[in-house]
Amino acid sequence: MNDNHYNHKGSRNGNGINNQLHVSNNNTSPSATELEEDPPLVKNQPRNLEDYFFPTHRFQKTLQDPKKEPLVIVACGSFSPITYLHLRIFEMAKDYIIEDSKFEIMGGYFSPVSDHYKKEGLAPAYHRVRMCEMAVERTSTWLMIDAWESLQKEYTPTAVVLDHFHEMINIQGGGVKTSDGKTRNVKIMLLAGGDLIESFRIPNLWSNEDLHHILGDFGCLIVERTGADVWGFLLSHDILYEHRKNVYVIKQLIYNDISSTKVRLFVKRGMSIKYLLPNSVIKYIQQHQLYLGNTETIESVIDSDNEVVAQISKKIEVLNL
Numbered sequence: 383m384n385d386n387h388y389n390h391k392g393s394r395n396g397n398g399i400n401n402q403l404h405v406s407n408n409n410t411s412p413s414a415t416e417l418e419e420d421p422p423l424v425k426n427q428p429r430n431l432e433d434y435f436f437p438t439h440r441f442q443k444t445l446q447d448p449k450k451e452p453l454v455i456v457a458c459g460s461f462s463p464i465t466y467l468h469l470r471i472f473e474m475a476k477d478y479i480i481e482d483s484k485f486e487i488m489g490g491y492f493s494p495v496s497d498h499y500k501k502e503g504l505a506p507a508y509h510r511v512r513m514c515e516m517a518v519e520r521t522s523t524w525l526m527i528d529a530w531e532s533l534q535k536e537y538t539p540t541a542v543v544l545d546h547f548h549e550m551i552n553i554q555g556g557g558v559k560t561s562d563g564k565t566r567n568v569k570i571m572l573l574a575g576g577d578l579i580e581s582f583r584i585p586n587l588w589s590n591e592d593l594h595h596i597l598g599d600f601g602c603l604i605v606e607r608t609g610a611d612v613w614g615f616l617l618s619h620d621i622l623y624e625h626r627k628n629v630y631v632i633k634q635l636i637y638n639d640i641s642s643t644k645v646r647l648f649v650k651r652g653m654s655i656k657y658l659l660p661n662s663v664i665k666y667i668q669q670h671q672l673y674l675g676n677t678e679t680i681e682s683v684i685d686s687d688n689e690v691v692a693q694i695s696k697k698i699e700v701l702n703l
């Protein structure tokens with residue numbers, strides 16, 4: 383386990399916050415075509431830890447409404463590859479937060495898992511990071527990719543990843559400013575799909591200590607997923623229920639169940655993946671010949687009724703349980 387676990391003080395790996403490319407974020411999103419015409423003001427994440435910097439080019443440094451709590455949303459996952467579903471869950475969360483009116487979003491981050499997460503079908507971490515960067519750089523005003531987790535020398539539990547965001551944003555970054563010049567700490571919340579939350583019940587996959595830390599000290603936005611009974615699970619899981627005031631369940635008003643596993647399968651079978659993920663990512667997959675020789679078992683992917691069960695059993699294998 384990473385020795386910085388739960389440490390909210392001091393610096394980690396000497397990573398500084400890079401404020402050079404700050405672009406302010408507001409809630410009126412420009413149209414996709416407007417964004418696509420703009421040259422991306424983005425410095426890509428490096429491929430080694432020594433050159434790592436925390437991306438802040440779309441981080442809103444000033445809280446506009448002092449009655450609201452500043453919030454950063456973090457999604458952890460494989461993103462092999464990133465799809466429109468992964469991008470949509472952030473937009474669903476944003477709509478939910480605006481409607482709920484308790485928080486003001488200061489930024490959103492994808493944190494792709496490292497290669498030490500031994501899951502079938504993972505492209506190398508630097509490819510996954512780059513595909514995530516391409517997916518957002520011309521399409522979003524508030525989403526960023528943080529490569530820190532992907533660059534670690536060992537598998538990093540999600541609780542430690544959230545500690546890293548707290549460290550970068552609140553400790554090293556000094557939080558955000560209010561209009562009267564004061565500073566405020568930013569709340570960090572995990573954004574996850576219903577399947578990820580259901581994996582909490584797998585013995586030894588998540589430690590109770592980590593779950594209390596993630597749900598109690600940070601908080602969680604859960605996007606419901608077809609086949610996953612999030613409300614039922616929330617009721618039945620003791621730790622989730624204990625922290626239910628810090629757990630927000632987001633309804634999918636338009637069901638979207640694009641899965642990376644199926645995208646990998648389509649690539650392997652030479653089928654079209656157009657309109658499932660951004661063109662820039664499709665081009666990247668083709669250029670780097672990703673997923674062509676994948677050997678993952680595919681029977682479970684096709685059986686959509688058993689999808690959640692199949693994903694959970696895959697996760698047990700991933701962490702060698």
Ligand SMILES: Nc1ncnc2c1ncn2[C@@H]1O[C@H](COP(=O)(O)OP(=O)(O)OP(=O)(O)O)[C@@H](O)[C@H]1O
Nearest residue numbers: 459460461574575576578605607638639641642643
């Ligand atoms: N259909 C979905 N609805 C809601 N959330 C989802 C859905 N698919 C993935 N997610 C969420 O997106 C995050 C990243 O997931 P991940 O990278 O595992 O995507 P995936 O498409 O499920 O991948 P794979 O098929 O490789 O398991 C997780 O929190 C996951 O729960």
Ligand SMILES: NC(=O)c1ccc[n+]([C@@H]2O[C@H](COP(=O)(O)O)[C@@H](O)[C@H]2O)c1
Nearest residue numbers: 458459460461495539540541587588589
């Ligand atoms: N104990 C833990 O912190 C723990 C356990 C299982 C999965 N996870 C995370 O959940 C995410 C799951 O991603 P996938 O759905 O792609 O497997 C990954 O980011 C992984 O690191 C964390």
